Amino acid sequence: MTGEAGEIALSKEDLREVTAFAAACAEVVLGVFEDGQPDDARPREAIGAAWQFARGGERGKALRDRAWAALKAAKSADSEAAREAARAAMSAAGAAYLHPLAKATQVKHILGAGAHAARAAELLADDDRGVGGAHVEQAVHRATPVLVDVLTRFPAAPSGGGRVGELIRMLDADLRSLTPTE
Incomplete structure (x- = not known):
């Protein structure tokens, strides 16, 4: 189709690496959600499903269902920080579904969990943007060379999307x- 972005080569191992990164980012703020909703396991289950895929499991209906369930949990959370923490969990499970399309919007599948986690931490700290910046820095240190390689196959992240x-x-x-620059 004319105007469509080209395809990017992505192996299952690439997808596992992206998902592991996203799960690690989301895990950091899981307590922000669970503190207010201790009986709601949906975000924890989404992160668990992401880890299961990252460690060799299959990408299927259960993983997708866990992502959607975490999104529903976000909608019912009692604070904006908790909603962002649940969105981080949803993004972790959704990272396994990174599409091999050379579109900037796909970067959200790679980095969304880290950004939602950083926003959750900011909100928990009375909207302190320095806290969000520190979470971004921690996520950078969490990234593997494979993750960076996958990211750089895509165009830069798109504009918009508010603080996240x-x-x-x-x-x-x-x-x-x-x-490295050449």
Whole structure:
């Protein structure tokens, strides 16, 4: 189809690496959700499903269902910080579904969990953007060379998306700066 972005080669191992990164990012703020909703396991189950895929499991209906369940948990959370933590969990499970399309919007599948986690931490700290910046920095240190390689196959993160979009672009720029220039 004319105007469509080209395809990017992605192996199952690439998808596992992206999902492991996303799960590690989301795990950091899981307690933000669970503190207010201790009986709601949906975000924890989404992160668990993401880890299961990252460690060799299959990408199937259960993983997708866990992602959707975490999104529903976000909608019922009692605070904006808890909603962002649940969205981080949803993004972790959704990372396994990164599409091999050369579109900037796909960067959200790679970095969304890290950005939502950073936003959850900011909100928990009375909207302290320095806290979000520190979470972005921690996510950069969590990234593997394979994750950075996968990210750089895609165009830079798109504009928009409010504060979470800003955090995605910060994380994107910081990770891309790790690649050697030729």
